[in-house]
Amino acid sequence: MIMFCPQCRAQYREGILECAECQRSLVAELPPKPKPQPDLELVTVLATGHPALIAVAKSLLEDSGIEYLTQNEGLHNLFPVHRFRVHIQVRQEDEGEATALLAALEEA
Numbered sequence: 001m002i003m004f005c006p007q008c009r010a011q012y013r014e015g016i017l018e019c020a021e022c023q024r025s026l027v028a029e030l031p032p033k034p035k036p037q038p039d040l041e042l043v044t045v046l047a048t049g050h051p052a053l054i055a056v057a058k059s060l061l062e063d064s065g066i067e068y069l070t071q072n073e074g075l076h077n078l079f080p081v082h083r084f085r086v087h088i089q090v091r092q093e094d095e096g097e098a099t100a101l102l103a104a105l106e107e108a
């Protein structure tokens with residue numbers, strides 16, 4: 001059986017009771033990972049059925065260091081293209097920058 005530090009999530013073999021780093025008591029099961037930002041507000045900045053456009057949008061966001069999520073993306077493999085729109089979502093704080101980037105894209 002492996003024990004875990006609830007603080008730094010390090011693994012320890014059985015018999016050790018305390019994390020050497022954090023001096024926390026080890027637990028047999030880690031609590032679920034905290035979400036990065038539980039109250040994260042995501043804004044959809046692009047919804048399109050064009051895979052090419054999605055690919056370009058993603059690389060634009062990546063180049064600008066904006067983190068994003070995509071919704072429905074996997075469905076393109078299962079259903080005809082254009083039937084489902086892929087939504088690209090970013091953090092609310094990045095919305096302005098992302099919208100500006102993607103506006104140029106849609107005009108092109």
Ligand SMILES: [Zn+2]
Pocket residue numbers: 005006007008009010019020021022023024
């Ligand atoms: Zn620890």
